[in-house]
Amino acid sequence: MTGRWASAVMTAALLLGTLPAAAPSTNPTFTSDLPERLDLYFKPTVAGTVAVLSWQQGHLGEALFADPALAADLSGVVTTASVDRVKARAAELVAAQITAGANAPAALVDEVFADVATAVTASTCCAPDEHALSLHAPSTRADPISLYTARNGTHRWSPGSTAPAIPLVQMTLTLGEAGNSALDSGLTSSKRSAIRFAIAGLAHVPVSAVTEHDAASMTHVWTPSIVVSDLSAAWVNDNAQRRAVIRDEFAAAAGLQPETVSMTSLAEATGSTAGAPKMRAAFRVTIGDDVARVATSNARLRTQQFRDALLTQIKATGTSFAGASSLESDPGDGVVVTCAFRVAATTDGAWARLGYGDGITAAQLDAKMAGYGTDAVKVSGAVREFPNGGAMPSLVPIADDGARYVYDIVHAPGEARRLSLFVTTFGADDVAGEGRLTRVSWHNQAPGERLNVLVIDVDGTGWAGSQTWQGYVEVMTAPPPSPPPPPSPPPRVEQLQTVIYDGIEDGSIHPLGTVFTFKLRAEPSCDVCGLPVITEMHVRTAKEVAGVADHMQPWGSWRKADKTREGYVYTHYPKVNGIYRLEAKAVDGGSGATLEDTTPVSRRYIVGAKISASGIFDRRLGVVNIRFTMPVPTDRRRPEDVFDEANLAKLGPGTLKIDWFNSTRLRVILPPAERSNLCKTWRDARAAAVAANNTPPTNLRLTLKDAEAYFAADSGFEVLRDVDVRMGATTGVTPVTVAGPAVVGQCQPLRLTAAPGDGGWDGTTTWRLSKTETSGLSPKPKPGVNVDAVSAILAAANADRERTVTFPPSSTVSDTKYAFLAELTNCQGETSNATIRTDRVAGVVPYVYPASGTLDFVVAYSDPFEAAFDVSLPERGHNSGGACDVDASKLVYAWRNISAGRADCMYTDEKDTGNRYAGSEYKLAPRAARRTLSTTPFCLAMGSHVLQLTSYFEGAVKGTSESITFINVRVIKSPVRAYIAGGAGPRAVQKGSVFDLDGSSSTDPDLGKPGAPGNNQTFTWICKELTVDDQGVESESACDDQLDKLFESKGKFVRGVGEKIRIGPRYKFTLTYQNAGLTDSFSTIVTAVNDPVPVVNVATPDPPTVSSTAPLRLRGSVKRATGAGEGKIRVSWSSSPPLDFTDESLFATPVDSPQLTIKENVLVPGEKYVFTLKARQDGQSADGFASTGEVSVVGPPDLGVVSATPAEGDALDTAFTIKTEGWGGGSLRYTLGYVASGANGREVDVKLLVRSSATSVSGLLPANVSSDFVRIFAEAEAADALGATARVEGTVRVRPTRAGDETKAARRALETAMRVGDPSMRAAAVVAAVAALNGAPTVRGETSEDVDARREIRAGAMIAVAAAATRAIEDAAGGVEIYPDALSTYVSAIAAVAAVPREVSKSTAELGLDATTGLLRARSSRPAPVEVTSAAAATISGAIDVHLDSTLVDRSKPPSGTSGNATLNSTVSPDASVAAKKGVGSRRRSRHRRLLSSDGNSTADATPPPAPTTIDGAPVIDPLVAKALDGSVAAAFSVTRGQAPNETGAELADVHVAISSRRYHVDDLEADAASLRAPHVSAATYSLPKSVAVAATRVGTHADVFLYRWTGTALPSATRVMTDASAIDVVYADGSRPSFKSNEEIYASIPFTGAGLETLEKVIYEYRCARHSGGVWRTDEPEVRTVSVTEADGGSVTCAGRGNALIGYALGAVIAPINFTLVADETSKGSTAQGYWFFMAGLAVFTVLLSVCCLRSGMRRYQVKIANKDDYEITN
DSSP states (O other): OOSSSOSSOOOHHHHTTOSOTTOOOOSOEEEEEETTEEEEEEOOOSOEEEEEEEEETTOTTSGGGOSSOOOBOTTSOBOHHHHHHHHHHHHHHHHHHTSSTTOOSEEEEESSSOOGGGOEEOEEOOOSGGGGGGOOOOSSTTSOOEEEEOTTSBSSSSTTOOOSOOOOEEEEEEEOOTTOOTTTTOSOHHHHHHHHHHHHHHHTOOGGGEEEOOGGGOEEEEOOEEEEETOOHHHHHTOHHHHHHHHHHHHHHHTOOGGGEEEEEEEEOTTOOSSSOEEEEEEEEEEOSOHHHHHHHHHHTTSHHHHHHHHHHHHHTOGGGGGOOEEEEEOOSOOEEEEEEEEOOOSHHHHHHHHSTTOSOHHHHHHHHGGGGGGOOOEEEEEEEOOTTOOOOOOBOOOSTTOEEEEEEEOOTTOOOSEEEEEEEEOTGGGSTTOOEEEEEEESOOTTOEEEEEEEESSOOSOOSOSEEEEEEEOOSSOOOOOOOOOOOOOBOOOEEEEEEESOOTTOEEOTTOOEEEEEEEEESSTTBOOOSSEEEEEEEEEOOTTOOGGGSOOOOOEEOEEOSSSEEEEEOOSSOEEEEEEEEEEEOSTTOOOBOSSOEEEEEEESEEEEEEEEEETTTTEEEEEESSOOOOOOOSHHHHBOHHHHHHHOBSOOEEEEEETTEEEEEOOOGGGBOHHHHHHHHHHHHHHTTOOOOSEEEEEBTTGGGSSOTTSSEEEEEEEEEEOOOSSOOOOEEEEOOSEEOTTSOEEEEEEETTSOSOOEEEEEEEEEEESSSSOOBOTTOOOHHHHHHHHHHHHTTOSEEEEOGGGSOTTEEEEEEEEEEOTTSOEEEEEEEEEEOSSOOOEEEETTSOSEEEEETTSOEEEOEEEEOOSOOSOSSSTTOOOGGGEEEEEEEOSSSOBGGGEEEEEOTTOSSSSOSEEEOGGGGSSSEEEOTTOBOSEEEEEEEEEEETTOOTTTSEEEEEEEEEEEOOOOBOOOTTOSOOEEEETTSOOOEEOTTOBOGGGGSTTOOOOOOEEEEEEEEEEEOTTSOEEEEEOOHHHHHHTTOOSSEEOOHHHHOOBSOEEEEEEEEEETTEEEEEEEEEEEESSOOOEEEEOOOSSSEEETTSOEEEEEEEEOOTTOOSOOEEEEEEEESOOOTTOGGGBSSOTTSSEEEEOTTOSOTTOEEEEEEEEEETTOSOOEEEEOOOEEEEOOOBOOEEEEESSEEETTTSOEEEEEEOOBSSSEEEEEEEEEEOGGGOEEEEEEEEEESOOEEEEOOOOOSSSSEEEEEEEEEETTTTTOEEEEEEEEEEEOOOTTOHHHHHHHHHHHHTTSSSHHHHHHHHHHHHHHHHTOOOOTTOOHHHHHHHHHHHHHHHHHHHHHHHHHHHHSOTTOOOOHHHHHHHHHHHHHHTSSGGGOOHHHHHHHHHHHHHHHHSSOSSOOOHHHHHHHHHHHHHHHHHHHHHHHHTTTSOOOOSSSSOOOOTTOOOOHHHHTTSOOSHHHHHHHHHHHSSSOOOTTOSSOOOOOOOGGGSOOOOHHHHHHHHHHHHHHHHHHTTOOTTOOOEEEEOSSEEEEEEEEETTTHHHHTTSEEOSSTTSOEEEOOTHHHHHHTTTOSEEEEEEEEEOGGGSOOSSOBOSOEEEEEEEETTSOOOOOOTTOEEEEEEEOOSOOOOHHHHHHEEEEEEEEETTEEEOOOTTEEEEEEEOGGGOEEEEEEETTTTBTSEEEEEEEETTOOOOGGGGOOGGGTTOOSSOOTTOOHHHHHHHTTOSOTTSOGGGOOSOSSTTOOOOO
16 A cells, blocks of 8 residues: 555664654554554654544444444455545544544544544543553443543653652542442541552552541531421521520430531421421531541431430420420431542652543542452542642653654553544644654553554545555564573662551551551662662561660561562561551671661551540539540549549539549549539630630530550550530520428528429529518518528528528527528529528427428329428427427328319228318328328329328427428329330241230220229231341331231231241331320331241330349240240340350349349449340250340449547437438438347348438437447438439447446437337337347346346337338338338348347237238338348247247246137247257156156156147147248248249248248259258258149249248147258249149158157157147148158158148157057047138137148148238238
8 A cells, every 4th residue: 555654664663763753754554562552653744634443353333433334345445435434534523622622632432432522532641651551541341441642742751860859649539429338437447548559559659658648637427317206497496596405415315526516407397287396407417537436426326226315315405395206317328538648659650640631530449449348438539639839740842853742542451442533633843854753552452352453644635645554463462572681780789778668657556456567678779779689578576665765675586577579578466555666677688698778667556546535414413424435544543633633623622523433434423513613614615605706615625634644655555635525405494492391490490402403413502582471371571570690691501502501590580481582503504493481480390391302293193102201300309398398209290182182092981070180071091190191003183282291299289380391293194005025126936936916915004093984995006127228227118918917906916927927027016005095105026037946025124224233133935936846945145235144143043044133233324235035946046036125224323421420429328410421413312320230140220211311310329249339321312213222331439338237228218219209210219229238248147127127128119110110011002012121121120129039028029020021021022132031030030039938937837728828838848959968868768758748747746737638729839939930931922022033032041940932933943843941951851743843834934932940849749849840832923832633742851850769769659740730740641641760860750741731831750659649539620721821810819829830721722822922912
């Protein structure tokens, strides 16, 4: 072919630019000298347009020229018609993009982008020569190809040199996009590392050249929103403060700082109406580089916990916010991150990629990130900048004739275009002289592919010959072989340099466990230098020691780094936290070489963390809770160790306390609000911000003292000093309440207390006197009253911001009513006020005031109601004739309902004609005559009530010396409760199994009222499927039709659910229960599985808030799946946050039981726990499981101190005042008392003040037995902490009474106590008198008169304690439970009074037993504490001791008959321990015979023996012993009531009684049933048949087993008793007892405790098993047989009882004549047909005497119940 080009083919030298500029060559040359690249060279000599058509073999007909396609002839030459079409398209392309449009130097179209209007145009960039590898390539075939040119210039700065200063390139990236959740956990370090690697790969620089720039400028942004029902957007939007409330509370609930949240919109939500408004608030959250905060807060936005917390916080703000009813949240479309990276170009090629054109684009970087797996992030934007004044260098023109024009066509790797048209133009200057050499290159061609080119002179002017040139070439697959180069001289080696080209940044911080990888390279010291033949990399590390010079650091030895293709690599894995250093140096490793890098490269990196802290101020408790992001040392125990003086001044100046709850939580307990500057400091900061037109801060900054010293300097940890404390709401007043007496007399000071209405910490008080009036119910203004003293007291109180102000009687005027106003200023500076009026009278008035400080109460109709009041008596308590002397024991209380509503339980049915006060024609019920009013459920009718408490001293004139207080009680409808059996879940259920939804436990508590009217309760069921999208957002959708059909049920059950659920979805089943206009919903989450997993249920505690100082009982159940086989089911528990379930000491039950009891003080206050119960059957691979809902834990108050004044005094003479103060925790109730000596030397708490708002109490104290110091204590319980209690102790010196005067002192103390106040006050006071006697030594020569005197003292004390206990028992009726404090107080007090049996009469012991038994049986749902049951056991044992003493004293007296205190028949043997010490031999045999005779006396006795006794004349059990046995049963049952199966029971062992009480899980009963014994060596060991355990599984989850042992001599007998008495009882979950087959037997092995028989005696007598029945030990019953007798090892008798013969009966061993038989009369059972083992009120005395020791003699055992419920409501 001929044309515009010379015919000579250019050589490689020409192609490389070495041809002389004037060379005449014109013909094009097409070659492939480099892999995947084709080069077309030509030199134009005439101005015009050149078009180059390129196509892969066989693809000339591509769509670029479709209809018709281009064509070629048989020889492959493109036809003329096709050439003309190419020329026409080229002209269009030139017109569109070169002479117009983009005005580009070249343009290109192809089969993908065929439109000339969107053609690819050339950009000046970075193409020539060896820098081709730096070209930017398209990512995919769908992207436009890249076309670059270096026309009339080059990207190189000047031939043969490098850029003098390559500037930094900064890339600001936008990461993430709407709908993408990849960054919802923040831009983590691994994601940042992935970005660095991607940038480095695209820029062809080492990773170390890519650095994060200014991490503080990083931002994470997302746009969450909330929808709040029943809250108007218009109302909130109307006020900036209201909008701020929503914003601040949203931030708080999400765990965000308020300044990071802005509200972007606030409008009515979809579906909002005027009657049911809905508000939608949208926010923009902006967080810097705090990735952890991003992750936690973003995740929290998706949780129900967040929604519940935010709704609670919004409602708590008050006003119309309180009406908000529900809340939904949307976390937004995903987190978008903006961050910057800086890149240092290390080569010209790198600079070319970074600097020219648009540099590295977002699309390129996004495509590169796709290879980084889970660390990949969406790159949606990239902006290139040249920081620090840098700019892209200008292209340098080339002036000589050797200038070249270069065009590079760059395809996506492996995706080359099949047909393309390239055009460019040349002007006259371009072709002047010999023209310019031009190169067009195609890059990323497929190896081996044939590419054809057609070069066309489009203009066709001025040149002779053909206008076209056509050629082809195959793409090179590998460089052509070259001749070996001549040997080079060895490189010059001058010096070595070491480079870390990839690795962590210097000074960076990493967690323990990080593996550090360093990539290193050795480099020569100059451009023409080389490296040694053997080059090694040596590395060493050191763990930094603070304060030690660099060269003295403990460096390890130099080690060789591993060689890689790129260089070297070294990996370091630190095992402990600390600061580490690495040094690396390149070394000549040749033999004898000494060359090395003398300036090693280094890195310093930290294994540890920067620890920050943030705080939340709890205004209600007055506590700043500080949380550290990681554990810190907790050895700073004093406030001055944690804060400097400036910060102490902010928090103080009152006494500050700190409490390290754990290593990440510090509680700062503030002094009372009036002694703290915290709120004032915050208010001042807010005021200053407002004055400066700045946004008021919501936080207050505290500074940690010496934060840098928390850890050693080289530990790797650093604690940041600033702590931002969130101060809470910025608006909303705190209501104030003022407590004080309505009437105050002349004998007591007037004390008024102002407090926040919620009982919390927040608020400082200002007092003023508003007016004075005349006394009476209709006061009038009373001017002229001297108020100077009152005003002075108020001024002093205001100066100290005191909440309590006290006026002595002398400061006030009689017959005057004072009105005081108290104003409360809360933390944000808003005020509220309240007024109290107090009538000052001249008489002696009881000082009665509410224990809670409030007179307004709200109670649900079905709940019991309590209004607790405290009383302070006149300061002079003795009748000395003064004006203030009064008999305090005559204190009377009278409660009346003066409103229209009914209050039936406050009155009896008996008319009261002599009623002192109007209000009712009926007499007051006992509960209405108490200081504290306690009403039963449904007592107060729904509506508002005004109740009046009148208190006075009996005998006072009506209306002159009375205290009258009114309380307001609002009784509301009880909330209804929906519940689905099995709990909220989630739980797993086998598909196809029997699984029904049971809502039958849903209830309206008000329906429990007797005679309640009919109801309209409805049950509505809903089924939803739950799905979670890629962003973690959970959504609901309807269930499939088959399943949904089941939920049309309107009943309590949905049947057949297990058959319809599918594998895969998570189901949410919801029950809505409605009655009487109230609605409640309950949902359970269920997942279906294929495996036959056990059906697991677990209930969330109700309420779901528990005390940290009380056990938590979790009720779960596990049921075997249908058809699952008989494999053992194994259960386990887990929790979030986790508990250590391997530590058995944390639990009162085994952790492999479905019912779990967590001990007190294990759960962390402030945490919310979720507990999961799992069960798996042996042989199966899947678990059944169920979880509770969240269980919130509240903690006790922060500790205060307790003290006594005076500091020392005399026992039973000095009036000590016990006082407590310094507690933190809001509104508290205090219990104050001392520790005294009780029964058997045990210490007992004597409570002088119980759950009172008063902080001090006065009383007499007994001396301590072992020292001069008596322990005093104070317990504090937060009013809303569900009984969470804390205790502190102190001591006071009490000098003992002079020896010999103890009885006199005790009598005086008793007399004083009996004049104290009401029964509960007297009960507390009398214990001091008897406690002094408990520790008093026995005086030699003590007379019976002394003992009688002490008996009288104990009798009087017992009367007082029993009277108070009886009141507590009477009040615990009708649905009211006995308060735990009352139970422990009175049982312990009774035990203390009866502690010395020889000083207790039988009547006193009986009174104590009656009270103790009544207390133990009083209504309660809680187990009795072990200290209570131990005290009860001591009282029971002491009563038996009293009885035994009485039999010894009255041994020669005949029985006293069938009434009164009957004594044992004289045949009773002495205690076994006494008998065991007697002699043996003939005298012993004779004594045995005498003991077995009718009279039990020796033959020398003058009294003739009585006639033999029949059963109707047999010895009868003493009533005191009968009541002791009854008390044993009550004590045993009180242990297990309310317990979980296998929970730690109780073993109560005392001198005469031992009791074992345990609740077994039915699966574990069989293992222990073969060996059951009460805790005493003399107790019988029982073995139960397997049927007992089997039957238990049919009626519930547990069985209670009770075992007893009593001193055998306490029970009457006509024959010798050889052992103690034992008994066993078994009660199933439903209250029933075992029913045995007639051939089943219970075995019992009874050890000997008496003296054994000798050989001669054995001829006459034998050992026999005896059952105590009908008042005697009986051996003739066929149901009981003697199995065997063993005399070895102490001896024992084995007995067997057929059927139920031994359940509930006392069993023992006796000796009897071998041929001993009973007459017919003795076998009669008629006299005991109605006998019960326990004492029942109302039975005649003779019935008790005859039958108390048998359960029901001669009748079928299943008809008998000791008690059928845990709360001891006897129904039979």
